[in-house]
Amino acid sequence: MIHSLFLINSSGDIFLEKHWKSVVSRSVCDYFFEAQERATEAENVPPVIPTPHHYLLSVYRHKIFFVAVIQTEVPPLFVIEFLHRVVDTFQDYFGVCSEPMIKDNVVVVYEVLEEMLDNGFPLATESNILKELIKPPTILRTVVNTITGSTNVGNQLPTGQLSVVPWRRTGVKYTNNEAYFDVIEEIDAIIDKSGSTITAEIQGVIDACVKLTGMPDLTLSFMNPRLLDDVSFHPCVRFKRWESERILSFIPPDGNFRLLSYHVSAQNLVAIPVYVKHNISFRDSSSLGRFEITVGPKQTMGKTIEGVIILSQMPRGVLNMSLTPSQGTHTFDPVTKMLSWDVGKINPQKLPSLKGTMSLQAGASKPDENPTINLQFKIQQLAISGLKVNRLDMYGEKYKPFKGIKYMTKAGKFQVRT
């Protein structure tokens, strides 16, 4: 299936190549570079590029293009999903997935890639299994390895590979047994000029960090499982039990993993926790424009809104902006025309605002459209949909684990049209 993989950085250098079948010359990437040039922006490069003898499927993450070369028909999502999995694995192994990091760990990268694919077909992609086969590099291990001459390659087939729970390592041991669950909800919304909601939906995930000894069998139940409209599970979740009882029952993988992602049914009206008042105007005659935005809380259920960041792509005609924020810091990049305002916390008594003028290109006509405002924010201790975890139980092990659940609401793709 997947013939070769090329890693290309933003300046167009191929800095890593790996082949699973016969070697494909790196000149095949020329087609990719062509497409890249045509697309002008990195994110506009088409994910699938046909060339006379091969097809190039690529994903773009962390400023690196991961280009897979394939030769025959294959479901494109198969390859794309796999490439994303590769990136996730690198991130898992090295903390960050960046060019220098990959170059520094090229041997581990190679070993991992070798295990992930055989003849182009995925072999082991579960992080728990991979980590048993190839141990992730840590400073301590590097030191120990150089002294003792031991290796970071496992020599036994991970038992998980053959068991019914391939995602879990065996023989896990912790002195502090703990299980943390983060319920994170993101609001995707488009708000129109007048402040009414065009579309809003809540997408949530439950990320878990489970460090439990042995083979724990966990069940997690919700107070209001009906809220969950569409769900997708980590393979460890027993689907049948969810179907019949709406209970998440699973033997967790060791470490960090995404247990569940869900979508809250559309019938429920989404509470929008912030509003943006804006007054952006360009005048035809003068070369100055007025700019004024204010953010304020609404429907926050008494919680503070934090980490507010406002981003806006200004029209090309804007040369510069002179603005004064009532709090936080702002920057305007005259090249990309990107305005960003890091607001911080919203104090309901004193609403943060950003006021000032824009200087426009002299003689240019006024832009057709006002810029859209993209909003980011966070609300701790609140799941905006009202989802609540009822209880978490553990079976199969005797100790008492420490359990923790955290809720958080974030802005997803939150956009205000002006």
Place this chain on the structure above:
Amino acid sequence: MSSNSFVYNEQSGGGEAAELGQEATATISPAGAFGLFSSDLKKNEDLKQMLESSKDSAKLDAMKRIVGMIAKGKNASELFPAVVKNVASKNIEIKKLVYVYLVRYAEEQQDLALLSISTFQRALKDPNQLIRASALRVLSSIRVPIIVPIMMLAIKEASADLSPYVRKNAAHAIQKLYSLDPEQKEMLIEVIEKLLRDKSTLVAGSVVMAFEEVCPDRIDLIHKNYRKLCNLLVDVEEWGQVVIIHMLTRYARTQFVSPWKEDGGLEDNEKSFYESDDEQKEKTDRRKKPYAMDPDHRLLIRNTKPLLQSRNAAVVMAVAQLYWHISPKSETGIISKSLVRLLRSNREVQYIVLQNIATMSIQRKGIFEPYLKSFYVRSTDPTMIKTLKLEILTNLANEANISTLLREFQTYVKSQDKQFAAATIQTIGRCAANISEVADTCLNGLVCLLSNRDEIVVAESVVVIKKLLQMQPAQHGEIIKHMGKLLDSITVPVARASILWLIGENCERVPKIAPDVLRKMAKSFTSEDDLVKLQILNLGAKLYLTNSKQTKLLTQYVLNLGKYDQNYDIRDRTRFIRQLIVPNEKSGALSKYAKKIFLAQKPAPLLESPFKDREHFQLGTLSHTLNIKASGYLELSNWPEVAPDPSVRNVEVIELAKEWTPAGKAKKENPSKKFYSESEEEEDSSDSGSDSESESGSESGDDGASSEDTSEDSEDSSNEQESENGSVAEDKAATKRNPETKGESDSEDGEKKNKKSQTSDSSNVESSSIEESSSESESQSENESESRKVTKEKEKKLKQDRISLTKDVSLLDLDDFNPISTPVALPTPVLSPSLIADLEGLNLSTSSSVISVSTPVFVPVKTHVLLHRMSGKGLAAHYFFPRQPCIFGDKMVSVQITLENTSDQKIENIHIGGKKLPIGMQMHIFNPIDSLEPKGSITVSMGIDFCDSTQTASFQLCTKDNCFNVNIQPPIGELLLPVAMSEKDFKKEQGMLTGMNETSATIITAPQNFTPSVILQKVVNVANMGAVPSGQDKIHRFAAKTVHSGSLMLVTVELKEEGSTAQLIINTEKTVIGSVLLRELKPVLSQG
């Protein structure tokens, strides 16, 4: 990076070899590489030296650098001889890196690569499955044609390996070999056929992949495995799921009739209905519903549904396309929600999913309409996503939502991304064309856009307006005039050409403007684009025909200009037009019709989705994404008119069993043999090929040679004994089969059994599988049948107490004709367990029945204490039943033991000492553990053949210093293996197991304890059983077979009308186990 290399350069001034080497990997900037080229060679010298050094660390360092070079695409092929020497390194990391290197360069250095082959051959026999697997991987990845026969042998052997992981790798190797040498196809298909029958979920995905690559047309190989694949699907790893689903989609399209009633029309349906299989004939009375879905078709649709919830986008997409292509139209709707969910994912995933939704939304708007708002465009989306979303919005537009959509489009038109704005205008045009109610509104809106400042927007509007006007020409004189004026300002050629065409077409409606436009255009003719020039000529011609008085001269002027144009198209057109419209002596009859030709009514263009023509590609494929047939694309066939015979999918028992047995024999022998005869490896590896193919006769000889003398005798004799017994058993089985198939009443059956047992033959043969009974199993079956005889006369409640007693009795009897089992098992404790396992491998066929062993529904994680840390002097041991088919032997129950060192000293040499097993019982011990660190723990697995009894297996767990007596007593529920069977089979089997073989009890409890899930949960908690899909709500069925004898164990929970009582029925030949299980299940089911 280049700065990096400088740093290294400076350091290397110090002159240390190691650092010089490092430099080689560090310099990757192209500029640097040239400058250092000469020194590169020298550095390679260093690498060679390091590779030849005696220290592993130096070798490892060198290998790491070499891999670094490969990663950067540098040529490291000249190091081949030095590297290949290390292929046999003991250090596993060096070994792995050498493998990496070999795979990369072996193709270029074929002769040298051959040096490494023997190492792999040896590794193929390694006891460690990981090493076997990786040896196979590398061996098959070395693309050297000479070794094709060796690869073929290795694949054949590995495909029969005990470890599913190795078999998985064998499946991968098939594809590699096929691409290297397509001549091997026939042989490879045989291997595929064998692996397709594999029951491991690990193998399924890979072998289907091999199938798709090597012989996608051999659909007949799938028939027998179809149901198994459907049932396993949920448990297969996600990548395998994608491949299997795609394959099954194609399969379904060839094997089932179309569920799309409206497509076929009544006649077709009628026909297929009358002519197709029996099943449908049975339902002839149901005239109203002429289509009945094949249950297998339904099975596939039902079993893929949970996968829509997968986290893997590729799996979700695969299921979506399966539903799209093979499910009834009414059920397709459920995929939309999951597909919309994927839109939250990364850009690339969105792109593919949107493309597929676009195609789907053309045919079936309905299913995506509720999610209209999910396709609203955000300003931050990349352009390609925006255009795709727009496409879908257009497809979804209808009378009800068009006003909302148009409002949304207004925002898009103003977008700063002008390409997107232009696409929006196209979209508005299409909406106007499709929904006549809004045509005028759209047109007005577009006309407003004509005064937009951006040229691209205006041009696009012009083009769209042109198309719209063409559809309803009459009343739009004003707009045409307005557009005529635009000619002065607009410069985009397509737009100018469109305006000219429009004016020419409507020149009679705008009689004043048209000639004036021509005048202006004549002036600028030479500087126009070719496209515009052609339209000027057209306009001239049309005006000449309608208004020759005013425009004759102008037209001739334009024609003259065209005659000398640089473009031959234009010159051609000029000549053509001149001949046609200007009457002269040469012009023929055509000129009379010139007006008709030029001013004919032209059909309005159809504004269609660009995704229209992608329909014929299977969704979710590369070909669909590219709209080109990609190489290797497999067409989805049309539904057959008449369904092919569905009975081909029925799995027959006998065939299966026979085919499996010989393979099973050969494989089990080899790995463990190697274990004992390291010294003979060279020899062995050379004959191993013939070995694996030859029959067990030669094997027993081999074994004798490699094991100790004491065991030789006993083994040989046991072999003899076995073969005798085996043949007898087979004869019996043959005679047995007849009555069984005839379906004689079970009382007769029961009698027969008893007679059999007197003649000391396996009665197990009975139970749908024909295992050649081994000497061991014989003793067991003897016990059983004996006990049955006794219990016949006894009250049921006494049974349990009887067991031990009857055992003792039969033991005495047994010693007479079965002296072998005891000597083997007891006197040579260290060697025998593995030997026994080998023997077992010889004798037992894999489980086989109508009913295949399925994966456990639920694995309880309850552990039992084997050895408490207090009594174990720091060594603690727990055991639990993983409910996996045991890899050591088919009759064994696998037990996982977790050993834990709670002391603060290392515990050394943990092994199993003497065993005190009841007659017939066997154990496969784990390999001794050298040492266990303080606080360390290790999990090992064992296999114990409990002979289908709950007797305790006692043995000694020894460390270097101590021995502890421990014992394992299995709960009755762990002596079972769940089987998957259909309701029909269940009933059939149950029908054969009534009377004596049936035990039942009444349960009374609160109704809420009788929900299906609760019952399932409770039953599987107690016993390792598989649920049987039930057609009735009130009846729950579970099936399993006993591990040792493979007798069926059927549990039925039948709910009574009142809701608080239920009848628990257990049918099994093994009445003892049955009644014990009943006793265990009853309280569990009764309690709240």
